[in-house]
Amino acid sequence: MSLFSRNGNGRIPLDYHMHSNVSCDSEATMPQMCRSALDKGIHEIAFTEHFDLVPGDEGAYYYKPDVYFSLLETARELFAPEGLTIRAGVELGEFHRYADVMQPVLDAYPYDFVLGSLHWVGNDTIFDERYFQREAADDVIPAYFTELLAMVRHGGFDVLAHADVFKRTAYRVYQHYDITEWEDWVRPVWQACIEGGIGIEINAAGMRHTVKQYHPSLEGLRWYREMGGELLTLGSDGHRPEHVGFCLTDALELARAAGFTRVCTFERRQVAQWIEI
Numbered sequence: 551m552s553l554f555s556r557n558g559n560g561r562i563p564l565d566y567h568m569h570s571n572v573s574c575d576s577e578a579t580m581p582q583m584c585r586s587a588l589d590k591g592i593h594e595i596a597f598t599e600h601f602d603l604v605p606g607d608e609g610a611y612y613y614k615p616d617v618y619f620s621l622l623e624t625a626r627e628l629f630a631p632e633g634l635t636i637r638a639g640v641e642l643g644e645f646h647r648y649a650d651v652m653q654p655v656l657d658a659y660p661y662d663f664v665l666g667s668l669h670w671v672g673n674d675t676i677f678d679e680r681y682f683q684r685e686a687a688d689d690v691i692p693a694y695f696t697e698l699l700a701m702v703r704h705g706g707f708d709v710l711a712h713a714d715v716f717k718r719t720a721y722r723v724y725q726h727y728d729i730t731e732w733e734d735w736v737r738p739v740w741q742a743c744i745e746g747g748i749g750i751e752i753n754a755a756g757m758r759h760t761v762k763q764y765h766p767s768l769e770g771l772r773w774y775r776e777m778g779g780e781l782l783t784l785g786s787d788g789h790r791p792e793h794v795g796f797c798l799t800d801a802l803e804l805a806r807a808a809g810f811t812r813v814c815t816f817e818r819r820q821v822a823q824w825i826e827i
């Protein structure tokens with residue numbers, strides 16, 4: 551296959567962020583997620599299971615790479631005949647804090663695609679409304695982006711997951727989130743991504759929450775593109791079969807509106823293909 555391919559007839563080219571029951575917060579089997587992808591005309595997916603180590607995280611020490619790769623191989627054998635490419639992914643939580651434990655796992659297994667995620671700021675999970683109730687937006691949001699910048703500068707992953715994921719919870723507390731108010735905090739994160747060869751994703755999970763925004767929204771994507779950012783993937787962050795591909799047709803529109811002409815796929819942690827959108 552050539553390095554470039556054209557995405558015909560508006561199809562969703564990939565869904566590179568989803569969870570099966572290898573993650574603590576999903577009950578879906580890999581075959582159920584694969585079937586849903588094919589039903590939606592998606593022919594390339596990545597299972598990006600949670601690998602979390604923060605004490606207090608519901609998924610701390612839940613991740614079992616042996617189990618993951620065994621189930622992944624079974625799913626690949628089942629669905630390859632139907633034309634589904636399944637990438638071996640992982641969603642690393644707070645890699646900059648746990649690289650000493652996580653890196654040996656990355657080295658020991660044949661991963662295709664590694665997401666870096668920030669779900670915690672210090673000892674606070676950004677999924678807890680009480681954190682946002684206790685603090686002002688002017689403190690919490692810069693603190694998130696400061697830690698995110700530290701994580702990106704540390705590097706070691708391929709794509710930064712859901713760059714402003716905290717807004718799902720923040721929006722419920724503050725009834726407001728507009729990325730343009732945080733431009734001075736977001737741009738340094740993008741700069742560090744670009745310098746470190748780290749991509750970003752359009753993550754649709756925010757569209758399933760009250761905030762009803764992608765992570766990140768249009769302006770954030772536009773800044774990254776204007777600054778020279780090219781590496782882009784799409785992810786539903788689905789935890790159920792019906793989530794697969796969720797809002798990704800519109801995410802392609804968003805990507806185009808932000809100035810992107812292509813998204814990329816990964817194999818063995820290298821860009822495998824650029825797909826025109």
Ligand SMILES: [Zn+2]
Nearest residue numbers: 641667711712
């Ligand atoms: Zn996440």
Ligand SMILES: [Zn+2]
Nearest residue numbers: 567569641787
């Ligand atoms: Zn996820």
